[in-house]
Amino acid sequence: MVADSQPGHIDQIKQTNAGAVYRLIDQLGPVSRIDLSRFAQLAPASITKIVREMLEAHLVQETEIQEPGSRGRPAVGLMVETEAWHYLAVRISRGEIHLSLRDLSSQLVVEDQLELALTDSTPFLTRVIDHIDRFFIRPSKEAGTPYLHRHDDARYYRYRKWHYSSHAVL
Known part of the structure; x- marks a missing residue:
């Protein structure tokens, strides 16, 4: 019985995680993937997969963010794509x-x-x-x-x- 209900449960967890990540991007954006991982308490691989799906659906967009006082290549930030929808x-x-x-x-x-x-x-x-x-x-x-x-x-x-x-x- 538990195995029969598990796929639906996993889908619900995925939806909940995606919703939490989207809300964080909306509230904090532009925000880096590593910061999202920390705030959402999800593995970086999970963040990468969730963000990839959101990018493909035009829900979020990538932008460069330069931290004050940092050097080197700017981080890639994520922010909500407001004009596409x-x-x-x-x-x-x-x-x-x-x-x-x-x-x-x-x-x-x-x-x-x-x-x-x-x-x-x-x-x-x-x-x-x-x-x-x-x-x-x-x-x-x-x-x-x-x-x-x-x-x-x-x-x-x-x-x-x-x-x-x-x-x-x-």
Whole structure:
């Protein structure tokens, strides 16, 4: 019985460790791998594996850090990759919907304020989702391209059953 439940337990430990490492990078970044190992109380090999996966997923990025008074090659520091990932913030008030796309550092990427009719027979949730769809699909005023257009990456933004690809929305 114990052997049957062990793989799930190991996966949970890996997720917990990865979460702890990500939080440390977010709080302390830029931070070196050796410092992460010390603060997280994990083996350097574990840190290397966790960080490699985070780098591949564009969750963190490497940067040079030069300690004051140190000589030689600068250490490689890790910090959270805030520009690669975005989230949608939605605020609904009487007669209005405010939509803003922000990066992980909460910096505004783009925003819009739209009318949300109070006397519309269309179901409320359908109207909200329609506004979100139009927010992502319409071209930006500056570039003439969709807000989510990026040639280097195919990101998917999931809302219930829909997904948006920066390559598919041109």
